[in-house]
Amino acid sequence: MDQHHQPRRAGISRRRFLAGASAAAGAAALGGAFPCPALAQAKAINVLTLGEGIFGQPFVDLAPDFTAATGIKVNPITMGYNEAIQKQAAAFAAKSSAYDVVQIDSIYIKGYAKAGHLQALDSLIPKAELADYFSDIPMTFKDMYESEGQTYGLATIGNCQRFVYNEAHLKAVGLGAPQTWDELLAAAQKVVDPAANRFGFVAGTERLAKAFSVWLPIFWANGGALFDDKLHPVFADETGIDALAFLLALVKTMPTGGAAYTEADETKAMATGLGTLNPVAWIPDAILTADAATKPQLASGVSPKGSAVRAPVMGGLGLTVSKYAADAAAAAQYVAWFNSRDVQTARIVPHGGQPCRNSAWTANASAKPWFPAVAESLKVAKVRPQLPEWGEIDNTVGVQLSRAFAGEISPKDALESAQRSVDGIMRDAGYY
Template sequence: MTSPARPPTRRIAARWGTGIVALGLAVTGCGGPTGGPTGGAAGAGSANGRVTSITALDYYTDGPEHTQWGELLTTCGKSVGVTVEQTSVPGPSLLPKVLQQASSRTLPDLLMLDNPDLQQIAQTGALTPLEQYGIDSSGFAQGILSASTYEGKLYGLAPNVNTIALFYNKDMLSEAGVAVPRTWDELKAAAVGLTRPGRYGMAVDANATFEGAWQFLPFLWSAGGDEKQLATPQAAQALRLWVDLVRSGSMSRSVLNWNQSDLRDQFVAGRTAMMINGPWQISALNAATGLHWGVATIPVPQAGQTAVTPLGGEVWTVPQNASRARQQKAAQVLACLNDSTNMLALAKERYTVPSRSAVASQYAEQVPSMAAFVASVEAARARTGELGVKWPKAATGIYTAIQSALTGEQTPEEALKHAQQTATSP
């Protein structure tokens, strides 16, 4: 979903922690004759014995979300005869934790990753390809498969995915007599028409983080631009749209400093009539009394074009592990998470889109409010689909360019030329 900032890793401290304990034991002569490696498999079924429990790590720390996943993991575990011990850490500390576990060889049996991070972790060799477990990956949308594939091998599967779309305040649109915009020109006109004192027509996340880059991608891609080659007229056209929205006064300059939660707060408070955001905000929007909102696919440059949006969502992987039997069990649980019934149930609970195309269309029929997202996910592209592990560099280039252009420091063309240099620097 989002790309969180990461706090310092505690790897060094952890290593020293164990070092000091070991030193203490050595000094006091209390080491004992046991020795031997412990590691992640501790206490939960030995390598040659029957596996009775496996561990899982994710970043679903929020109340309902944590419970929903916990229940699904338990159910799936039961169906293959293991209990699943679920650990959830806050989003920003997931990757540092994974790196720490990778260096101490204590990775969990089942690991959840944000999809743009998968290739980087797969590159280290810490994950196992899923084909060796005979997992069926047919029928999945192409976008999520490309995010989960590294050097031709599939390393993860996501039960459901998400993307971003245009949220609008129905009351404000009808009061201003504005139709839901479909093209960029309509978007600009609608944003101007919806702007009032104390209220802006439109809002995007132009933050100086990966979130800003993620929100810009649908505009870049729909215009025919490409993250591989940023210094193009198409990319400049997309960036100019954002600049024009700010210049015309129909989008706040503060978008430079807003993240996606800020956008939601502005929208709920009635200070913006439209915003770009994702389905994970829906429960908060539903909780706001008196707010009548609708959602549409992101406007495109010309009528009749299809919006290409970035694919969000978390993939489940099976890390390298000393015990083959545990890996097998973990893979069976992973397959269970991704079966059609479970993905449909999960999608309904969490306002996300099932990642199997057939299930997704069934879902769109059953939950019409999600139709815009289902349609967008169909054509959605993975952020790492083209650049792979080089994506973070390009993303840095993109959000810097957005900031330079929106502040007026540089023209969109200059800013993107600079972004291209950042993206391709060694």
Template sequence: MYKTKRTVFIFLILLISLIVLTACNKASSSSGDEETSKEDTKEASTEPVELTIAARAGSMADALTEVVKQYEEETGNKVNVNAMPYDNLKETVVLDVRNNSGAFDLVMIDDPWMPEFAEGELLTNLDSYFPDGLASDFVQKSAALGKVPYETGSTYAVPFIGNVQMFFYRNDLVEKYDIDAPQTWDDVLAFAETIKDEEQETFGYALRGQRGNPIVSNYLPLFWAYGGTVLDENMKPQVNTEAGVKAMEMYMKLKETGPKGVETFDSDQIATSLTQGQVAMTIAWPSWVSEVDNKENSNVVGKVNFSAVPSQESDAAAMIGNWLLGIPRTSQNTDAAAAFLEWVTSAETQKEMTILGAGAPTRVSVYEDPELVEQYRHFPAQLEALQNSVARPRTSKWSQVEDTWGMYLSQILAGQLDIQEGLDKANEELEGILAK
């Protein structure tokens, strides 16, 4: 009996040992599989990635195409810059994301598009890639454009090209008439009237009067300078207020000092008037500086200076017009795209892009770089303009607002409508657009 019990006891000990040994082998095998899996993932993550960027055709895309060559060498990744005209870019990107095609890993975004992109949930939230927010070196007015809600929310896009309106004026004529450079719109008008009266071949001020975006963009700095607000806190239009009337009265007075036909003027006509010495002052974009200083085509090389746009009853307020870079939510290479986004918006890369002709950084340190300031004399004024800029209203209906408002502004400028009547009609139509 004792022998039988002893045999059973030994059998149980052997059985338990076998079970423990089997369990240990399984645990060891599982741990090995996990390590192998992690190693496979690590190897997979270091494999070259191909990124595709939807970009605005022109100097910006050209500069981007050049700098990505360095990134490709550093990382082994491939970067394709798909440049397309402005009119096609937005539609192409929106359709791609809504159809879940995933053709693009990064997209250039004109900042007024951000509300529409946000409402449509077209972009990847970048907070996890920039947990402490964007670097303080970014111009804060630029960084605010890529946040949803504007200025206060999460980051969905990073400022890439820092376009902003500047005030161009003939410094040789300022010196000739022994006056200070204009600081207010009253100063601008007084100088413009002097030029019209005293200079036979030069007009005082040139407007962009073409309906839609041109006239709205040109008029907004005056509207803001007189204290105007396009939309109030309840998203109700306020374009027919006292500020709107005063701004339009000044606009009409400036028209009288300018060349004939400004009702149809857009950028090309303004650039021609300025570079040929036909006008003393205008509002323009940074890209026009190269035209003014082009010795082959310009009659005013070295005669034009730049500043932030004038103030009036409120501080100076230029219209900011940055290009942003975001990652579509349909990208299959989000991590790699975020790494590239951080690289391409770094101070070093922005400096290189500036030298290559992109011309409008979004970092303060790049504007203050001594080498660049020596080469680009307008940089101090451009930085000041950016830091005192105002964004267009953050509504997905801005294109409709701009078209309608611009139509009435153009009719007022052409003398087809009284100022108050035209602004009242504009405000009424804008109410209907925004109420839909």
């Protein structure tokens, strides 16, 4: 699996998150029981991360550097995304000390924290280091890894949707890069020329991978909300229906078969000059793999603006310390080291990663042609609800969206059906 992109999520039930939560919540606070990270004397720590791509390679490559700097040996435990979340969920439920540092998808952080499975980092990492870190990241990252005023992880690798487009195609019809969703639809419709094998919108609309996250930035950009303050789903409103109708108009400008595009199809369409506008790209592979004629035509930007905001979808997996770690101080030192200015600025990018610090993005702006766009996108990106059930919700809504893409069902019927299903998921999970 290509780990560049925000991976497909497996469903994790709320009950699995909460397994053992009562005992964990009743345990004494551990913050004062450990020395500050600079004094950690662990022989070794076990670190669970992905093994490759932007979310894994830096941790594999830089483990010896961390050991050289701190004297703490690292036992890397690497695996694919779905296996990793299954392993971490099982370890937390069993209160296992198998992992000291755990790389967790940001959408699961609050669930794990509330269930008592993560160490708060505020008393494990020196205040000056945390203050420096928080002053140098998009505020969204702080919110993502915080629960009830405590910090339970650090972002480490930054990623979100970005806008990839073909400048030559737009110039051929007298247009520049669209700045709003309305401009993007107009451009997508104007640029279509089957005789020239040139089409408009491109996205991975396959239901199990990306359908929800294709609709979501349009919905959010126009002021939409997925849930009310009691966690009842409310997205089948006028804003949601209008956003889906708008997306269906975009889908009509896609190449043949676009309504069922996978991420591989999406990438290939942009890389070969078939498509013009991909405002929901997770990965840079279209630019990396583009043919000689197309590569110089491709550029990157920030997701278009709606009636309210720009709202690319935030991704990312951050580093956390397990509540059951054998040496929480050593584990926290590992987390702090990978999020430090020096490592973020000078070491993450050369080893295949993307930084989370603003200063590191600035320092590495010329490293990749898409970096400036990702850095700006991170500043306005929005986070999906951090619910254990999100994987199930994502897939359930995706089923209905894909039916709408294929013309089997109206936008209103698709979203109302999806909302009923999500309401059932939330009720079964015990939210209300």
